[in-house]
Amino acid sequence: MGNHKTVPPEELQDFYNKALFYAAAAHNGQFYAGNLPYITHVCMVAAEVLAADRIEPLKNIKDAVQIALLHDVLEDTPVTKEEMLEHFDSSVVSGVDLLTKKDGQPLLEYLNGIHAGGSDIATIKMCDRIINLQKPPAHWGVEKIAEYYEESLKILEICGGRSEYVSGRLKRKIELYEEMFMKKE
Numbered sequence: 001m002g003n004h005k006t007v008p009p010e011e012l013q014d015f016y017n018k019a020l021f022y023a024a025a026a027h028n029g030q031f032y033a034g035n036l037p038y039i040t041h042v043c044m045v046a047a048e049v050l051a052a053d054r055i056e057p058l059k060n061i062k063d064a065v066q067i068a069l070l071h072d073v074l075e076d077t078p079v080t081k082e083e084m085l086e087h088f089d090s091s092v093v094s095g096v097d098l099l100t101k102k103d104g105q106p107l108l109e110y111l112n113g114i115h116a117g118g119s120d121i122a123t124i125k126m127c128d129r130i131i132n133l134q135k136p137p138a139h140w141g142v143e144k145i146a147e148y149y150e151e152s153l154k155i156l157e158i159c160g161g162r163s164e165y166v167s168g169r170l171k172r173k174i175e176l177y178e179e180m181f182m183k184k185e
């Protein structure tokens with residue numbers, strides 16, 4: 001990491017690009033929704049956060065947009081917190097850490113940690129799930145799809161209410177998911 005230097009950030013879009021470069025390097029070689037580069041996913045989550053901020057301003061959009069772009073780095077790549085701290089504020093790294101589900105960590109413990117992390121972190125988690133509520137992978141069976149649906153309801157229950165707009169959007173995505181992928185005639 002760190003081979004992709006950007007000029008020192010001054011404004012939101014500079015912080016966006018710095019985090020994007022770092023995440024793109026970290027996720028290099030990973031894929032999303034079949035054969036798209038994984039970075040597609042984190043850009044979608046960041047766009048969701050930026051759109052939400054226009055309607056209901058987050059507490060700290062500068063941190064939030066970086067956390068959104070970096071949110072899967074600790075969970076899905078070999079990058080460590082210590083390495084990230086050389087490049088990003090501790091508030092950004094601790095936000096990413098809260099969004100990282102540890103091996104064997106129970107879902108409720110994970111979600112309660114996010115809830116305790118504040119409204120911006122909870123909002124980013126909801127944005128992540130909004131983006132992930134797409135057509136399930138072909139190898140997912142009925143049970144796995146139902147499990148993902150239930151997990152999404154838990155995210156809405158625990159993280160929702162922090163942002164009315166994002167909660168509403170997640171609720172509609174969950175309903176759509178049920179409608180499209182669970183109701184069998």
Ligand SMILES: [Mn+2]
Pocket residue numbers: 041071072128
């Ligand atoms: Mn994600």
